Amino acid sequence: MIEVQGVTKRYGDTVAVNGLTFDVRPGNVTGFLGLNGSGKSTTMRLIMGLDYPDSGSIRIDGRRFRDLPRPLNKVGALLEARAIHPGRSASNHLLALAAANGIKRSRVEEVLQLVGLEKVARKRAGKFSLGMGQRLGIAAALLGDPEVLLFDEPINGLDPEGILWVRNLLHHLAGEGRTIFVSSHLMSEMALTADHVIVIGKGRMIANSSMADFLARNRRQAVRVRTPEPARLRQAIDEMGATVRVGHDGVLSVEGMTVEAVGDLAFSIGVPLHELSSSGASLEETFMDLTRGSLEYTDGSDLGSDGSRNDVLDDVVSS
Amino acid sequence: MTVSSQALGTDPSGAAMHGDDPAEAHGSGPAGRYSVLDVARAEWIKLVTVRSTTWSIVALVVVSTGIGSLVAMAKASQFSRHPYATGIGFDPTRLSLSGLLLGQFAIGVLGALFVTAEYSTGTIYSTLAAVPRRHLVVIAKTVVFGLVAFAASEVTCFASFYAGQAILSGSAPYATLSSPGALRAVISGGLYLTALGLLALGIGCIVRHTAAAISIFVTILLVFPLILQALPTSYINAVGKFLPANIGLVLLSGSTPASSILMEHMFSPWVGFGILCSYAVVALVAGTLSMIFRDA
Numbered sequence: 001m002i003e004v005q006g007v008t009k010r011y012g013d014t015v016a017v018n019g020l021t022f023d024v025r026p027g028n029v030t031g032f033l034g035l036n037g038s039g040k041s042t043t044m045r046l047i048m049g050l051d052y053p054d055s056g057s058i059r060i061d062g063r064r065f066r067d068l069p070r071p072l073n074k075v076g077a078l079l080e081a082r083a084i085h086p087g088r089s090a091s092n093h094l095l096a097l098a099a100a101n102g103i104k105r106s107r108v109e110e111v112l113q114l115v116g117l118e119k120v121a122r123k124r125a126g127k128f129s130l131g132m133g134q135r136l137g138i139a140a141a142l143l144g145d146p147e148v149l150l151f152d153e154p155i156n157g158l159d160p161e162g163i164l165w166v167r168n169l170l171h172h173l174a175g176e177g178r179t180i181f182v183s184s185h186l187m188s189e190m191a192l193t194a195d196h197v198i199v200i201g202k203g204r205m206i207a208n209s210s211m212a213d214f215l216a217r218n219r220r221q222a223v224r225v226r227t228p229e230p231a232r233l234r235q236a237i238d239e240m241g242a243t244v245r246v247g248h249d250g251v252l253s254v255e256g257m258t259v260e261a262v263g264d265l266a267f268s269i270g271v272p273l274h275e276l277s278s279s280g281a282s283l284e285e286t287f288m289d290l291t292r293g294s295l296e297y298t299d300g301s302d303l304g305s306d307g308s309r310n311d312v313l314d315d316v317v318s319s
Numbered sequence: 320m321t322v323s324s325q326a327l328g329t330d331p332s333g334a335a336m337h338g339d340d341p342a343e344a345h346g347s348g349p350a351g352r353y354s355v356l357d358v359a360r361a362e363w364i365k366l367v368t369v370r371s372t373t374w375s376i377v378a379l380v381v382v383s384t385g386i387g388s389l390v391a392m393a394k395a396s397q398f399s400r401h402p403y404a405t406g407i408g409f410d411p412t413r414l415s416l417s418g419l420l421l422g423q424f425a426i427g428v429l430g431a432l433f434v435t436a437e438y439s440t441g442t443i444y445s446t447l448a449a450v451p452r453r454h455l456v457v458i459a460k461t462v463v464f465g466l467v468a469f470a471a472s473e474v475t476c477f478a479s480f481y482a483g484q485a486i487l488s489g490s491a492p493y494a495t496l497s498s499p500g501a502l503r504a505v506i507s508g509g510l511y512l513t514a515l516g517l518l519a520l521g522i523g524c525i526v527r528h529t530a531a532a533i534s535i536f537v538t539i540l541l542v543f544p545l546i547l548q549a550l551p552t553s554y555i556n557a558v559g560k561f562l563p564a565n566i567g568l569v570l571l572s573g574s575t576p577a578s579s580i581l582m583e584h585m586f587s588p589w590v591g592f593g594i595l596c597s598y599a600v601v602a603l604v605a606g607t608l609s610m611i612f613r614d615a
Binding site for chain 2: 051052079092101
């Protein structure tokens, strides 16, 4: 269990994390979403005790990170894929880490096998591909068999097979009752991987809910229409008060009307239709709208001190 | 990729994790808190598993012994031609150890890199995630590096001494370890390099950047003496003896300030060594504080 309480972190004039409060609970994969530069990595560094918050507190199972008796046995983290000396072999890197916390040598072989690096364990890490570097980082995170695991953008640089592997690994680890906190800037990936989601923008909380609730609340239905007379149909839909977007392929995407209503409208004004179907707006689009809206709103800076953004979320979604 | 996907893809409940019962499995491990010994073992592994360590030590031994031998050869031939002129203040011990004045930069690079490479590669994040009580990292690095640097430096000093004396013995006065001041110089030469290396390590903790740390180290040893030369003699005599380079000159000589006119304004060997150590301690304490109070 990770408890983040009112944490703020500034670097010079930049506020990287602004009054964040949330818990990450065991037995779940908790996704941590935000655009690049939204404060995800900073938050993870703060949790790991690498950077110090300007205010607020962070506890891991009730303890400050620096008070953990053997940190690797409690918290494992993949923070930066390249947090390794390029001249040192994968196995020596892990042996040094294991020694620091009194973890036995045999565990190094175990984690190398687990991530599939046993054949290159003696090669210098500088020769590793991005994906192999990620796997080594994951091996380091698992070294102490910890209850709490943080993964910062774990699928970066992985091929589709590697992405699937990480997804399975995260589910497997959560299934063992561990606390899994994984960041990403890809909404679609998180929708597949996470049970719970925390969304931040410019260091502030935008959403904190179960993934199912989040998707239900933010799913927008659109109607896809293909017609030889898009201008006339568009005008008619505008007059009905719904919104229309024209895709690059000339297909109209209508929000705010049902499929039936669009079909009837087209019939009543005599516009022929070549295609009429319902489609969900892409998750990425939803996510972008959500965070973009929050960024604009943030400039007003009239938020509650608890950092809650649910009111804003509703505004963004209903607009 | 294939191997690992099989490991987790179809049957993720495999024996990858500890134990059979997941609820009991994780978070287990040896009881108690990690100790400075654990951290020292980690630092030892880190030091001996990178090539820069090997190369720095090879450079230290080869450069020091080689330059020392060349100087001894030059002096030997000079002495055979002009025995009286060359004989004034002739210190065979110092001649044989003069290569260490170049070798000392190798130990400085090694000391600085031991810390700054962690920052340039990002390894520091792994290190501090395992050892959040950061003073232990500096203590462990100091002890491990200190021992390695001392061993390497003493080997270098003895090798330089024997090589140099062997060359001198043909045509010029030479020393043995039982000559006055010779054994002391060989021992204190190794201590001098060790203290310099620790100074560089401390500087590395403060500035966290390889080029910056090495520049500062080189400035202290090479540029400070040059600046001093521009000052009036009274200043040179009063301040010069505090410079690490001048302390080193005494520590690497068989003769002492008491016995040699060349060094009359310098501190005696062990006083100078004490002052040099205090520089290293100041740098290491400042480095520890910098590590503890700044973001990683």
